[in-house]
Amino acid sequence: MESDTANELCTTKTNNGTCVPISECPTALSLLKLGDLKTIFNISCGFEKDSPKVCCTLSESVIVFNKNTEETATNRPNKVTTAKQVDYIPLITDKPLDPLPVREVCGKLKIQNRIYGGKNTDIGEFPWIARLKYENEFYGCAASLITDRYVITSAHCVQDNLIGKPTSVRLGDWDEETEIDCVENICNNKPVDVNITNYFFYPEYNVQNKTVHDIALLKLEEPVNFTDFIQPVCLPTTEYVMMQDYLQDSSYWAAGWGLTEYGQTSPIKRKVKLEAVPTKICEGIFPLIPKTSFPYLICAGGREGKDTCRGDSGGPLVRQVMENYENNWYLFGITSLGSGRCGTEGLPGFYTRVSKYINWIRDIISKN
The missing domain is CATH 2.40.10.10 (Trypsin-like serine proteases)
Known part of the structure; x- marks a missing residue:
């Protein structure tokens, strides 16, 4: 994907267009309603603060569907159906019965950050x-x-x-x-x-x-x-948040008390910012891991000196997402496994992809 940041023109594999917030692109909104997250992922072109942007086609007369359908915006089904039930689509439940906390409760920091640029976390x-x-x-x-x-x-x-x-x-x-x-x-x-x-x-x-x-x-x-x-x-329970769990150029925060670059565990909770690594690249770096495993993993890191390590297993991989004017921290990954050589350039780590397990x-x- 190529993007011209000066005039916001962009090019993807499927279309040419303008890089705009997803809420301003009728094509993307239609795809979202149809549950076609794959196509939305393919036309993503970055972020504006915490909101995703898409490469919106210059001609809005045709919706880009996935290969399973060729219907256009002028020939849509009378009844919009959701994608078939798979492991990453949440159960449809009445909100009062949902066992997970509402966004007014979860993913909020009550004590604002006071440490900038350091590796130790703030107390809150x-x-x-x-x-x-x-x-x-x-x-x-x-x-x-x-x-x-x-x-x-x-x-x-x-x-x-x-x-x-x-x-x-x-x-x-x-x-x-x-x-x-x-x-x-x-x-x-x-x-x-x-x-x-x-x-x-x-x-x-x-x-x-x-x-x-x-x-x-x-x-x-x-x-x-x-x-x-x-x-x-x-947790990423809505389609809007789910589609942002593993986007190109996205970054996350991981934290814990695991091994530091000095070879000892930290007594103070520490944090590290990690960048997403495309699945295809990770498949090439770790050829022994079955390809069937990768849809259930987020691959992140690979920069020298920035990694999770022994003792951080099970910890969170999080990032902020704004939805309906509500800004929350979401758990997108769980620290799972790495190369064994923490913080080695070119060797990212693997995180269990939480969005795949929401129903469970x-x-x-x-x-x-």
Whole structure:
């Protein structure tokens, strides 16, 4: 895809046009209603702040459909049908019955950022991150709070026989060496420890093949009270947000207490910005990973010194998205696996693609 930033002209594989916000392109809005996310992905041309832009065709008389149909804007079906039910399309439920938090609750930062350009997080950043505690007070992985009773993590953090299963989660932590943390006269509360009562793994996860479906839900013994320092992250449940989970030139934030460039784990929660790497490039870098696994993965990173590492597994890969004038942080990926040489130029990491599992997540939370 080529784009002329001076006059906003753009060229994609399917059309020539003007790079505009998706809300200003009738073609893109029609594609969105029809559920044709693939074509929208192919005509994306960047972002304006947190809003996606598309290469909108100069002639708006024809809608670019996928190869399964040749209908045009003047010959649309009488009844618009959604795409067939697949694993990444959410269940249609009444909003009061949806077990996931509403956007007014999830993905919000109550304490505004105060550290700029550093690697340590601010005391109020990423308030959904949980630390998994194993036997003998050992912290081995991270997780993300998604409701007041559930955290989400990597399945290998729970089924790895070398470290056993986690017994509890810790929420609201920042500096593991102190109980009450203070930065610029802002102090958090004492971290909250909650026992885990049940584990749920995606049915197709295979502990012998950790390259796909590396996802697990952990149910907490009691509900967690949300505070300024303990908040759930939003999940990509709408088509609009889903189509932004793995766009060209998109970037994410990952955070945790894993290994640093100095070879030691960090006592303070740290963050790193990672850029998306196209699937085709990742397939070439990691030829031993089955191609059937890649639709369920987000490939990101590959810049020297910027990576997640051992101890960050199960943690969040997030970015902000604005929808209907509401700006929220969404969980797009779960730290899964890497090359083993953290922060090596040209070797990105893999993150479980959360949008592929929304139905399963809703189903587990609703029934348990």
